Amino acid sequence: MRLCLGSIICLLLVTAARPLPCSAMGLPGAYIQDPTCDLIGRETYRLDYRVSGEAGAVEVWVSSRADRIDSARPVLEIQQPPAEVSVAGRPGRVYFHLKPAVGAVRVVSVRRLPLEGATNFRDLGGYRASDGRYVRWGLVYRSGQLVNLTARDYEYLDRLGIRLVCDVRTESERLAAPTHWGGKLPEFLKAPMGEDRDVTRRQEQLRQRLSSPSAQTLNTPGRYDTYVAAYAGQYGAILRRLAAGDLPALEHCSAGKDRTGIFSAILLTALGVPREVVMQDYLLTNQCLLGPDSIEKTRADLQKLLGLSQLPDAAAVRAIMTARSETLESALDTINRNYGSFAGYLKQGLRLEDSDVAALRERLLEP
Secondary structure (H helix, E strand, O other): OOOOHHHHHHHHHHHHHOOOOHHHHOOOOOEEEEEEEEEOOOOEEEEEEEEEOOOOOEEEEEEOOOOOOOOOOOOEEEOOOOEEEEOOOOOOOOEEEEEEOOOOOEEEOOOEOOOOOOOOOEEOOOOEOOOOOEEOOOOEEEEOOOOOOOHHHHHHHHOOOOOEEEEOOOHHHHHHOOOOOOOOOOEEEEOOOOOHHHHHHHHHHHHHHHOOOOOOOOOOHHHHHHHHHHOHHHHHHHHHHHHOOOOOEEEEOOOOOOHHHHHHHHHHHHOOOOHHHHHHHHHHHHHHHOOHHHHHHHHHHHHHHHOOOOOOOHHHHHHHHOOOHHHHHHHHHHHHHHHOOHHHHHHHHOOOOHHHHHHHHHHHEEO
16 A cells, blocks of 8 residues: 555654653653551651562652642652651651652552551551552451550541441440440441350350360361351441442451451452462461460450450460461352352352442552
8 A cells, every 4th residue: 555745744743642652762660569568666667569670769758648649749769679768747647659750659558557455457458459450548447346445546547537337246245345436436337247146155165275275276167168158148238338438447356357357358359359368468367466465465355255263375365366378268269169259259149249349349449
């Protein structure tokens, strides 16, 4: 096909008007992946991340919000991660927006919130889904019971703007460890998982197991396998509220390990987070609950709850409070076996419509 001189000139002009890829412009392809943030001092954080391509310098912007930057200038420029950054004069939670010269801005914050009365209060944000998107920070939290939260804790939580608290404990559990929310009152959704008679039976099992230093964990694979089917209605109800936009939200049980561990695994899997990453989130509970201070606190709580004459054996408490990968693996395998796939579980078990799942991903995933 022949082209006249005018056509050739037009074609060149159109081509020149198109934006060139980074490689063609000689610019670095800066793609920040899997950023992490750890609180290492009162106001000092350690930031780390991986980079695909040549990132060059990465600006660090501090904000009180995950969805936008509210500061006038960056506080740091990272040439090579990891890096430490000190943030003074910012009460409450801070988010770090990592801005490379080219590529998407990534947001990161501490996963475990620094609360005095809850050692296992965590943010489910920041995990990367299989399609490359990330779970948004500051929208869905998981925790154990809230009975020990302090006034300072509630001051911290009030800034998070939590609108919905999903309590999956039974009535007797709530009465034994009531939540007295301070600050702006969210809506409370009761979605009990279990019967009070089951709680009484399990407390008796606990008394027997805690009498032996070789106590075995109660979260056996069979127990989790029953959770995914028996409590599917409650899990589905919570996910529908999240899909409807009742965010930020908190879901919690007593320890924040079993019923909450299954909830977190279901939500993250529905968002497309890979199974190995879902497992990492589940096992983070051990870092929160198995430290010396946490074990001593749990011993005191169990002594009071079970009416024991003395503190239970520390080794027995540790065994019971340990999250084990095979427990969650068995539950996820049961879902695939009984429903054909996780997608089948969402539809047949949790009774979620395709529109519900799409809404969850739209609200909770960022590019």
